[in-house]
Amino acid sequence: VKIERESGVAWITIDSPPINLLGPALIGGLAQAIEVLSADDSTRVAVFRSADPDFFIAHGDVEAILAFPAEPGPPVESLPITHQILEDLRRLPQVTIAQIEGMTRGGGSEVALALDMRFGAIGKAVFGQPEVALGILPGAGGTARLTRMLGRGRASEIILGGDDFTAEEAAQYGWINRALPPAELGP
Numbered sequence: 001v002k003i004e005r006e007s008g009v010a011w012i013t014i015d016s017p018p019i020n021l022l023g024p025a026l027i028g029g030l031a032q033a034i035e036v037l038s039a040d041d042s043t044r045v046a047v048f049r050s051a052d053p054d055f056f057i058a059h060g061d062v063e064a065i066l067a068f069p070a071e072p073g074p075p076v077e078s079l080p081i082t083h084q085i086l087e088d089l090r091r092l093p094q095v096t097i098a099q100i101e102g103m104t105r106g107g108g109s110e111v112a113l114a115l116d117m118r119f120g121a122i123g124k125a126v127f128g129q130p131e132v133a134l135g136i137l138p139g140a141g142g143t144a145r146l147t148r149m150l151g152r153g154r155a156s157e158i159i160l161g162g163d164d165f166t167a168e169e170a171a172q173y174g175w176i177n178r179a180l181p182p183a184e185l186g187p
Contacts, residue, residue, distance in 0.1 A: 001029030002051075003036055008044040010037060010094065015051035019058040022107030026057070027085055030111070034088045046092060048115060049099040053124065056100045057108030082107070086114040086141050099185055100125045100176070105164070106142075113145040118176040120167030121185045127175055128164040150174050 002013045012033050016026045037046055050056045089096065089111070096115040098104075104112055104120075105128035112118045120127070129142050146155040154173055158165070167179035 001026070001033045003033055005040075005043055008042060010040070010043045010046040012037075012046055012048045013051050014048065014057060017052070019055045019103070020050055020052060020108070021059065022057050022082075022111065027082060030085050030089065034085065034092065037092050037094055038088075040094075043094055045097065046094040047097045047099055048111075050101065052102065053121075054102040055108075056098065056102055056104040056125070057111055058103045059106035059108055059130065083141065086110060089114040098176075100127075100167075101182065101185060102126070104128075105130055110142045110145070112176075113141060113149070118170075119185060120170055120176045120179050121182040122167050122179045124182055125167040125170070125176075125179070126164050127167070127170045128162070129159050130162045130164075132160055132162050146175070 002015060004011045004013070014020050014026065014029070016023075016029070020026065037043060096117070098112040098115045098118040100112060100118060100120040101124050102121075103126050105126070109127055109129055129146070131142070143155070143159060146158060149155075150158070150173055158173075158175075165173070165175070167176065170176045171179040
């Protein structure tokens, strides 16, 4: 994760090839960006974008998820690290924006949902919560945040259906603020 700042705006560029999986490396990069932004009084807006226009954050790292213990451990007092990072993103003092040009499913969608606003590129951005097809739930806030934003029925359709949605559909549902032509997304 790379941070560039200019005139009160921070550009946070996600660059975790090959497809920006939300795994330990990317979570660590987001944690570092949160630390920098939390201490930055001069930055008013933080735009999260990807170095690879085909993938905002493709999805969670399934191999890392499958490596979790099958049996639940003892109760814990704090949030799991992914939940904590997303909650820290939600609480940043800056206005946070996701500039989504490509695939953002599962954990990627959940990162975008933790930000204040989301804008998607028409014809390029793809949104989804495919976890149920894998036998898991959107466990990083997708169920709660989608339900709050879209209502129970629409969130259930997205989560239980496991389908992909275009930027136009995501905007119509309220998942993103607006779907824009790719050339207008950055400006």
